[in-house]
Amino acid sequence: MDHAVALAHPVEEEVTCTGIVHDKMGMWVFLCSEVMFFTGLIGSYIVLRFASPLWPRPSTILNVPLTAANTFILICSSVTMVQALASAQRGDLGKMKLFLSLTLLFGAVFISIQGVEYYKLLHEGFNPHVSLFGSVFFTTTGFHGFHVFCGVVSMAYMTGKAFLGKLTKEHHQGIETLGLYWHFVDLVWIVLFTIIYLI
Amino acid sequence: MSSSETAAHDSPNYMAIFWWLAGLTVVEVAYSSLLPHTHKALLIIGLVGFAVVKASLVALYFMHLKYEPKSLGVIVSSTLILGCILVGVGMAEVLLPRP
DSSP, X not given: OOHHHHXXXXXXXXXXXXXXXXXXXXXXXXXXXXXXXXXXXXXXXXXXXXXXXXXXXXXXXXXXXXXXHHHHHHHHHHXXXXXXXXXXXXXXXXXXXXXXXXXXXXXXXXXXXXHXXXXXXXXXXOOTTTOHHHHHHHHHHHHHHHHHHHHHHHHHXXXXXXXXXXXXXXXXXXXXXXXXXXXXXXXXXXXHIIIIIIO | OOHHHHHHSOOOOHHHHHXXXXXXXXXXXXXXXXXXXXXXXXXXXXXXXHHHHHHHHIIIIISOGGGSOHHHHHHHHHHHHHHHHHHHHHHXXXXXXXX
16 A cells, blocks of 8 residues: 555554454454353353252342442443543543543442452352352353453553543544443343343 | 444434433343242243343444444354354253253
8 A cells, every 4th residue: 555545544444345444343353252252151051050950049149239230330331431432433532531431430340349249259158169050150250350350451541542642533443442342241241140140 | 334434323322222221120130039930931031031132232332233334243143143053052952852
């Protein structure tokens, strides 16, 4: 590509043969691999549960109201994330910074509440060694929590970039790409909450 | 679709989606706690239905899948189909009678 043309079309605007910009396409491919990863975990949970004649009712062990509140917090973080992108697209950089900060805060609160939940469960003697349910519960929710943690770290980086003035109306593709990851983590939690906590 | 092109379509009402998600979560928890757990099939069908609706709202509107090229939908759908096959084979192993 000619240098002048390259300058006229910044790298972030280059599209693949599918009509999608490169980094967004890369994130979608990564998310597809994540779908298979979580399908393996959730599928294992479902198969083990159906195969086990004795399975405790989750609400007798887990704190469903607390986790429902945590689910609400993650949904809040998704809406602030998408509002941050919308603000960036409008060129409202002040609101973009506000919504990115709120998303970071909600993500950190989610992890903290999950930490409190883990602490209480372990204190009550419910751990990965105690039963099959304990093992798959901590494995599945633990991996999801790790994903949220990675999202929070990335969000902190993105928020830092926003406050340093490195994100503008023209250059904010990173917000959309990170947003895809963030919404995916929210989507996975919606499924996990239903399958592990409610059913 | 680039970021600017994503902005080009009419932005969905994100707050409406948010309230739908929040409302469905409340209904879901109420459904799970009020329905007797002896009605296992009804419980599973109802709760999975709520989860599918909520997950679809997030994917279509927050992840903008509704506004992306169809090719991306094909890529994502194929992954979901493979996932369903993976779980289906596992379930068949458990539920089908052994020879």
